[in-house]
Amino acid sequence: MAGQISNNSWIYRYENGILQEQLDEIVTEQPLTIMLDGQEFATMVCSPEHLEELTIGFLASEGFIRQQEEIKSLNIDESKGIAYVDLHVQVTTSHEFHSKRFIGSCCGKSRQFYFHNDARTAKTSTSKTTVTPDQCLSIMRQLQDSSLIFQETGGVHNAALFSGEDMIISRTDIGRHNALDKIYGYCIQNKISVKDKIIAFSGRISSEVLLKAAKIGVGIILSKSAPTNLAIKLAEDLNITAVGFIRGNSFNVYSHSHRISD
Structure with a gap:
């Protein structure tokens, strides 16, 4: 599992009528299997860095933990691509619980979720944070300027956590959900309150991405791309x-x- 987030590879590039061999930067894509309390829980395909953050953020977004102290042990074997996690309190990992569609109601509004865990872990934001139009533009510029791997490869998603215009942390991954889980894991590890923070994101705001933001707990998500109707x-x-x-x-x-304030 050990490896860099991108590597050089020889390719043939066609440009201006000429086909020639050259080195190109290619993103790395590798699996990570989470073994939870001795049971195979999930396998995700990811970029091979910040794997501890990814594991913690994924378990938190799935509703299995809320804080670092609930983890008894966490060991990652990068050579095998396995994260071994033991929790202080054993939890159910029923496939039925994770896969069935759920429709719930709260505060007089009907909410449609794909999975039980979304209904359990998605938070209604209480954030009073505001952002100016100029700050929105500045935040997105910072995200794009910090996305060096994307600039080199064009093959990753980028996400960052901001306090006002100040970037706290940015993460890159081939999977858009993984980039957000890495940020979530970082916040849990470092006990960062997220209610007053902002997430900037490089990709489309799908319903799944919006739910990830809700699970993390932010009140504002900014993207250079479009949302879907269900996300809205x-x-x-x-x-x-x-x-x-x-x-x-x-x-x-x-x-x-x-x-959005003036």
Whole structure:
């Protein structure tokens, strides 16, 4: 499992009528299997860095832990691509619990989730954080400027956690969910309160990405790409401000625009 997030590889590039061999930077894609209390729980394909953060963030987003102290032990065998996790309290890992669709209701609004765990772990934001239009543009520029692996390979997603315009942490992964889980894991490890923070994201705001933001607990998510209609519905319901198409000097606000202040 040990390896770099990208490696050089020989390719043939066609340009201006000429086909020639050259070195290119290619992203690394490898599996990580989580063994939870001795049972195979999940396998994800990821970029091979910050694997402890990824494991912790994934378990938190699935509702198995809330804080670092609930983990009895966590050991990662990078050569085999396995994360061995033991919790202080044994939990169920029933496939039925994880795979069945669930429709719930809260505060008079009908919420449609794909899995039971989404209903258990997605939080309605209580954030009072606001952001100015100029800050939205600045945050996205910082995210793009920090995305060196994307600039080299074009094959990864990037996410970052901000306090105002100040970047706290940024993470890169081939999987958009993984990048967010790494941020979540970092926050849990370092006991960072996220209610007043902002997530900036390079990819599309799908319903799954919006739910990840809700599970982390932020009230604002910014992206250079578009949201889906279900993501907007969930953002409205979960009191999250979703901002997309942040490009150049413009953007669209899709939900809870009261957090965008002049």
